[in-house]
Amino acid sequence: MVPADAFGSLVAALGDIVGSANVITDAEARRGYEIDWTSRFHGSTPAVVRPSNVNEVAAIVVLCRRERVSIVPQGGNTGLVGGGVPLAGEVVVSLQRMSAIDPVDVAARQVTAQAGATLAAVRAAANAAGLTYPVDLGARDTATIGGNIATNAGGINLIRYGGTREQLVGIEAVLGNGEIVRRMSGLVKDNTGYHLPSLLCGSEGTLGIVTAARLRLTTRYDHRVTALLAFASVEAAVAGVAVLRTAIDTLEAAEIVLDAGVRLVCACFDLRPPFARPHPVYVLVEAADATDPTAEMSAAVASLEGLEDVAVADDDGRRAQLWRYREEHTLAIGTLGQPHKLDVTIPQHELATFMGEIPTRVSRYAPTASTWLFGHVGDGNIHVNVTGVEPDDDGIDEVVLGHVAEVGGSISAEHGIGTAKKRWLHLNRSRAEIDAMRAIKRALDPDGILNPNVLLP
Amino acid sequence: MVPADAFGSLVAALGDIVGSANVITDAEARRGYEIDWTSRFHGSTPAVVRPSNVNEVAAIVVLCRRERVSIVPQGGNTGLVGGGVPLAGEVVVSLQRMSAIDPVDVAARQVTAQAGATLAAVRAAANAAGLTYPVDLGARDTATIGGNIATNAGGINLIRYGGTREQLVGIEAVLGNGEIVRRMSGLVKDNTGYHLPSLLCGSEGTLGIVTAARLRLTTRYDHRVTALLAFASVEAAVAGVAVLRTAIDTLEAAEIVLDAGVRLVCACFDLRPPFARPHPVYVLVEAADATDPTAEMSAAVASLEGLEDVAVADDDGRRAQLWRYREEHTLAIGTLGQPHKLDVTIPQHELATFMGEIPTRVSRYAPTASTWLFGHVGDGNIHVNVTGVEPDDDGIDEVVLGHVAEVGGSISAEHGIGTAKKRWLHLNRSRAEIDAMRAIKRALDPDGILNPNVLLP
Numbered sequence: 001m002v003p004a005d006a007f008g009s010l011v012a013a014l015g016d017i018v019g020s021a022n023v024i025t026d027a028e029a030r031r032g033y034e035i036d037w038t039s040r041f042h043g044s045t046p047a048v049v050r051p052s053n054v055n056e057v058a059a060i061v062v063l064c065r066r067e068r069v070s071i072v073p074q075g076g077n078t079g080l081v082g083g084g085v086p087l088a089g090e091v092v093v094s095l096q097r098m099s100a101i102d103p104v105d106v107a108a109r110q111v112t113a114q115a116g117a118t119l120a121a122v123r124a125a126a127n128a129a130g131l132t133y134p135v136d137l138g139a140r141d142t143a144t145i146g147g148n149i150a151t152n153a154g155g156i157n158l159i160r161y162g163g164t165r166e167q168l169v170g171i172e173a174v175l176g177n178g179e180i181v182r183r184m185s186g187l188v189k190d191n192t193g194y195h196l197p198s199l200l201c202g203s204e205g206t207l208g209i210v211t212a213a214r215l216r217l218t219t220r221y222d223h224r225v226t227a228l229l230a231f232a233s234v235e236a237a238v239a240g241v242a243v244l245r246t247a248i249d250t251l252e253a254a255e256i257v258l259d260a261g262v263r264l265v266c267a268c269f270d271l272r273p274p275f276a277r278p279h280p281v282y283v284l285v286e287a288a289d290a291t292d293p294t295a296e297m298s299a300a301v302a303s304l305e306g307l308e309d310v311a312v313a314d315d316d317g318r319r320a321q322l323w324r325y326r327e328e329h330t331l332a333i334g335t336l337g338q339p340h341k342l343d344v345t346i347p348q349h350e351l352a353t354f355m356g357e358i359p360t361r362v363s364r365y366a367p368t369a370s371t372w373l374f375g376h377v378g379d380g381n382i383h384v385n386v387t388g389v390e391p392d393d394d395g396i397d398e399v400v401l402g403h404v405a406e407v408g409g410s411i412s413a414e415h416g417i418g419t420a421k422k423r424w425l426h427l428n429r430s431r432a433e434i435d436a437m438r439a440i441k442r443a444l445d446p447d448g449i450l451n452p453n454v455l456l457p
Numbered sequence: 458m459v460p461a462d463a464f465g466s467l468v469a470a471l472g473d474i475v476g477s478a479n480v481i482t483d484a485e486a487r488r489g490y491e492i493d494w495t496s497r498f499h500g501s502t503p504a505v506v507r508p509s510n511v512n513e514v515a516a517i518v519v520l521c522r523r524e525r526v527s528i529v530p531q532g533g534n535t536g537l538v539g540g541g542v543p544l545a546g547e548v549v550v551s552l553q554r555m556s557a558i559d560p561v562d563v564a565a566r567q568v569t570a571q572a573g574a575t576l577a578a579v580r581a582a583a584n585a586a587g588l589t590y591p592v593d594l595g596a597r598d599t600a601t602i603g604g605n606i607a608t609n610a611g612g613i614n615l616i617r618y619g620g621t622r623e624q625l626v627g628i629e630a631v632l633g634n635g636e637i638v639r640r641m642s643g644l645v646k647d648n649t650g651y652h653l654p655s656l657l658c659g660s661e662g663t664l665g666i667v668t669a670a671r672l673r674l675t676t677r678y679d680h681r682v683t684a685l686l687a688f689a690s691v692e693a694a695v696a697g698v699a700v701l702r703t704a705i706d707t708l709e710a711a712e713i714v715l716d717a718g719v720r721l722v723c724a725c726f727d728l729r730p731p732f733a734r735p736h737p738v739y740v741l742v743e744a745a746d747a748t749d750p751t752a753e754m755s756a757a758v759a760s761l762e763g764l765e766d767v768a769v770a771d772d773d774g775r776r777a778q779l780w781r782y783r784e785e786h787t788l789a790i791g792t793l794g795q796p797h798k799l800d801v802t803i804p805q806h807e808l809a810t811f812m813g814e815i816p817t818r819v820s821r822y823a824p825t826a827s828t829w830l831f832g833h834v835g836d837g838n839i840h841v842n843v844t845g846v847e848p849d850d851d852g853i854d855e856v857v858l859g860h861v862a863e864v865g866g867s868i869s870a871e872h873g874i875g876t877a878k879k880r881w882l883h884l885n886r887s888r889a890e891i892d893a894m895r896a897i898k899r900a901l902d903p904d905g906i907l908n909p910n911v912l913l914p
């Protein structure tokens with residue numbers, strides 16, 4: 001926390017860098033930057049600073065380093081693990097004003113965007129140029145590219161295109177020492193030392209503040225087919241997805257939901273059930289291609305074992321209806337009270353057992369709890385939502401994440417560690433790995449002023 | 458250099474770790490480890506150590522760190538920039554004995570291999586399981602996966618699948634501090650801190666010794682079509698490749714060669730010229746698909762402007778004949794004496810101008826020189842070979858790499874920096890970037906014992 005008497009001079013100095021109009025100190029105006037959207041994580045900041053270019057960001061870091069004031073970089077503030085809000089009086093550096101997107105380089109199939117550009121804006125720019133940016137996720141209209149990079153955002157199309165790190169051709173950032181690093185030439189073959197973009201991607205604002213990125217774009221497909229598959233068991237669903245991944249090169253999404261979740265969604269949004277009779281497990285798959293992929297999808301689906309029913313759609317209206325059974329889960333579960341959100345990855349061969357085991361373990365710990373499971377079955381990423389318990393009941397984390405570690409999974413698939421999970425990092429990372437991370441942190445942020453309360457215990 | 462009186466005790470201590478039979482001190486037996494295959498880079502080592510597992514590698518690093526003895530990790534020793542041979546009395550740690558490849562995980566489409574496994578062995582294992590490892594390059598039979606990772610090997614299929622870094626799901630390595638880091642669970646979504654595999658990939662043995670890796674495998678396509686395209690100019694060739702990359706999603710390779718190079722290859726290997734009459738520029742493209750891609754290739758090629766002639770082949774025999782015009786370049790140029798090898802990436806929009814300009818600039822500097830240009834046009838990676846000058850004439854580097862930097866290119870596309878180019882690193886990397894690399898080096902290799910003579914000036 002900044003001592004009160006230092007407030008004035010710090011705010012004035014920040015104003016000298018970005019202009020006083022871009023230093024927010026009013027309590028009311030600050031509030032939205034001080035609390036995350038789950039409203040679980042919040043704190044306070046002496047000032048929210050809104051720079052307009054990389055040199056201003058560097059000047060802010062140099063000033064805060066000299067004044068020994070910590071910084072929390074903030075993008076769209078859509079994170080779920082408390083990684084982007086000031087928890088202990090840090091200065092918030094908001095990248096909102098740095099949202100420019102350069103004209104798309106169609107020949108190179110790349111685009112340069114500033115950190116504050118939203119994911120939706122980058123995707124729209126790519127689309128307008130006849131291409132696409134292959135990372136997509138629900139918070140697309142608010143989440144920023146800078147935040148996506150800081151958390152290595154994954155999303156719904158990862159099984160075909162990889163996550164944010166795989167799209168990152170170049171980066172511009174201000175390191176914790178105040179130095180600007182920039183490699184934005186967009187060269188896909190460039191072996192001239194350590195790959196800073198990959199290191200900064202997923203570092204949760206603890207090594208540097210990302211100010212711009214050079215992103216890979218991919219082919220935009222105009223033909224898209226979506227199928228909702230009803231299975232008798234999770235085992236059959238997991239096996240079916242493995243078959244489809246091999247059979248359909250153009251498979252972009254494979255999402256799993258369970259009967260209870262679909263019933264809840266239907267009740268909350270007054271939707272018709274997807275099929276005449278309910279089924280234990282549903283998988284939503286989508287493929288996209290330059291030509292019509294519907295025939296390929298139908299043929300591949302026909303070969304599946306344990307499939308009880310199927311609905312195939314290639315018109316956008318019907319496709320959107322099928323997606324609602326998956327995408328409305330978060331809102332539907334939210335109507336039961338603030339859920340306890342966990343986001344884990346389970347090895348494919350452990351997935352079915354895990355999904356059967358976790359609700360039992362949670363109920364044993366908290367008999368009043370309900371466990372909701374859904375997510376990206378194609379890459380083993382399951383969202384575990386628990387209702388009927390206090391959101392801050394860390395016993396739930398212990399039960400779920402402990403078991404995740406036992407089966408060789410990841411305690412954070414795509415949300416990151418933030419402040420919510422750092423006390424559990426040891427479940428996934430050895431002492432040697434955590435020591436290596438600490439050493440890298442000291443190397444690039446020698447005074448530890450960047451996001452000091454996240455990631456590393 | 459190890460003081461002579463320390464030799465005996467060091468060798469004995471190394472023998473205690475790996476067994477004396479695996480510590481090579483005989484001058485004759487050492488020679489192959491002390492010189493690289495270009496024979497341009499060589500030195501001497503007191504001992505070549507051949508560990509059989511990661512714990513032995515860790516013990517070697519701990520011992521050498523305590524004794525203040527430097528280490529050069531070595532794989533297949535096929536590097537071209539002097540990054541893998543002892544230049545100043547370092548101990549050579551050869552990973553040759555660690556060449557195991559686990560059974561392919563078909564469901565996850567991944568394989569775990571030890572660092573000493575050759576690229577060809579990994580590709581064969583993937584093939585036997587009905588999949589493929591998508592990185593491929595000429596040295597496949599000797600180059601090891603560990604070496605591929607240390608240099609982030611690119612190769613001929615990078616335009617479709619990316620380089621080695623994009624295939625690296627997990628890694629096991631011994632850091633310069635002697636600690637073992639391991640994350641081999643093969644989870645594709647795992648956001649729990651800094652991504653050490655991406656950092657170690659391309660670090661040229663300066664941060665850690667890679668001992669094993671978890672690698673992504675891709676679909677094996679049985680249908681393959683290769684076309685040799687004759688163009689009137691490099692401009693037309695570059696434009697044509699851009700068209701084909703958009704038109705053919707399954708394009709795996711796009712290689713450029715020039716008339717002079719093809720004539721030399723034909724003369725050296727007594728081959729018939731590819732076409733009835735010579736053409737200024739040739740591009741070899743290849744596509745692979747689950748179904749027959751020949752029709753797609755032929756249709757796409759028909760739409761090209763400035764195309765003078767074309768040969769399309771989808772039988773393996775004829776395809777191999779077309780590839781020889783490209784792949785025999787290295788051997789054919791070698792018959793003119795040891796060439797000066799440079800390996801650069803040029804932005805697409807600068808490529809044609811660069812290929813016209815470089816021979817002129819080289820001749821201006823060295824009138825006796827001949828400049829040979831060929832390479833991976835699809836990603837802008839051009840191999841610049843200069844004959845008729847001393848291989849160690851650094852003036853050639855200055856002329857070529859200086860111009861590469863002027864046009865925003867990379868001074869090392871896929872060979873790395875090694876010892877050959879470290880004095881030119883400043884052309885591509887800012888002081889801030891080099892400082893950051895040095896800080897990371899100190900963080901993971903505090904005593905600077907790993908490959909101290911490569912990469913960082």
